[in-house]
Amino acid sequence: MKKSLILLMAAVAIPCLMMKSLSDSSAIAKDDNTSAFELSSYINKVFSKRHEKSEVDENLFDRFLKYSLLVANKDSLSAEELEQCHKIFETERTYMPYITCTYARETIKTGTAPPRISTDNKEFLEYISDPYSTRYIDSHTYYPDIEYNCFDYNDDNRGEYWIDSSGRERIIWDYTLDHGPAYEKSYNEKPDWEELDRVTLLCWGGGKLTENDGTYMYAGRIDGYRFKDLLNTETFNSGIWAYQLLEDGAAYIVGCDLPKYSEAEPIEEPVLLPSELDGHEVCGIENALTETGITKLVIPESYKHIGIMANMNYLKEVNINSPDLNLRSCFLSCPNLESVSLNVKSIEGKLFFDCDNLKSIAIKGTDGIACDAFSELPSLSEVTLPENLRYIGQDAFSNTSVTELVIPKNVEIVGALKNPYIYNGELIDPLTSDCIKIADKDCVIKSYYDTEAHHYAIANGYRFSPLDDIQYGDVNDDGSFNISDVVVLQKWLLSMPDIQLTNWKAADVCIDGRLDVFDLCLMKRELIDITNNS
DSSP: OHHHHHHHHHHHOOOOOEEOOTTOGGGOOGGGTOOSEEOOHHHHHHOSSOOOOOOOOGGGHHHHHHHTTOOSOGGGSOHHHHHHHHHHHHHHHHSTTSEEOHHHHHHHHHSSOOOOOOTTOHHHHHHHHOTTOOOOOOGGGSOOSEEEEETTTTTEEEEEEESSTTSSEEEEEETTOSSOOEEEEEESSOOOHHHHHHHHHHTTTOOEEEEETTEEEEEEEOOGGGGGGGOOOOOEEETTEEEEEOTTSOEEEEEEOSOOGGGOOOBOSOEEOOSEETTEEEEEEOSOSTTOOBSEEEEOTTOOEEOOEEOOTTOOEEEEEEEEEEEOSOEEOOTTOOEEEEEEEEEOSOOEESOTTOOEEEEESOSEEOTTTTOSOTTOOEEEOOTTOOEEETTTBTTSOOOEEEOOTTOOEEEEOOOOEEETTEEEOGGGOSOOOSBOTTOEEEEOTTSHHHHHHHHHTOOEEEOOOOOTTOTTOSSSOSHHHHHHHHHHHTTOTTOOOTTGGGGOTTOSSOOSHHHHHHHHHHHHHHHHHO
């Protein structure tokens, strides 16, 4: 189980480099493809050479803005936001596929800069120092400024968290480090003894100050293991539930007393997780139900965090009604899970691993579905999407049994892209791909004419089935279908001047999202049938 958990943590984990201030418009020299990022001194030690930089194709920026940064309306951005988007574009395309500007991306996505960590945040430092830590930390509250994808080094990733917006002081997370994350701080002049005492204490005496051309760099390791002596990890019990208290007084469930493993028997009645324990609001749960007999799980509104939920062998149904929850990778190896209902804020990771019997998913509330969110689920055939959905990610329903997707009219982005990645030693760049799939090619896209879903289906070769209420054949929109409609469509297909289709949707008689000679032939055939039967 721990191996699976570590693999999942590594997949969500992260990397590093140094970005000049996002508010500094001089950080990018666009004429020479200079990136807004530099390799940190730590990464220069880890990697003997810099990866060869990529050329930046400025013509891809608008496509990147929409399908990678999820900005459907470019005009809605302020000049500062647009500049930030361009810096993300230039940087990631320069270091493709090794760099992701995670913190900046989250700022664009939410419109608000996420909080930064500090050297006083001992809980978080312990968490990123020890992959086996059982302490609950909402690691996704904090976003690394840079993710460095180390494909050349056994797929280990690294993450760089800045303590200030300039990147002068930063903590570098490395999954392979045995003695805590790396710490670096740069100075324009030699720091005084008080400052040196501070950073030396932080690094437990293991740091070093170096000078280069009048600038100074202090670098060392933060020994997160020692933080365990400073932290309170007391576990409380209430009924069958074991929980820990977070700093804000909320309870987080970490265990339960239900029979497990060979002693477990199916619990046929739905199990509703508690909203309150001993007067504390319950805000989340992680891996407390492993190998229990729960068959139907209900997660209530107060939950804002769900960690790994693994090896629930009897589980058949899940109902999550937590509108403030950002749902990420959580359900692992639940072989009998068949149906899921999700009312959550966002879906931001691949949610179901090895849940091969999952057949139906009903989604409510969420505004976005991430790339690969429901991929590799061979039994999945029924999907219900919410009306307020804003975007659907690449491969969200790939390698499933989904044969049709009803996409709401107001969806702004279909086929939100993955970042470039390495597959079998080859660079895969979704931004330049001709076809971006969200589901397998035999899936029918059902939506309305002239919507994002309609344009996506036509551009990517999917069969489109319109949901509009239309009298097909009435091309001139006079209330009836007759020979004049056939003549108008024929002239339009021949590109004759001054010919317009008053009701072009009605001309799509084949109902395939296209207007072509096949529609004309079908109109003629239907007109003959009408004439013969009159």
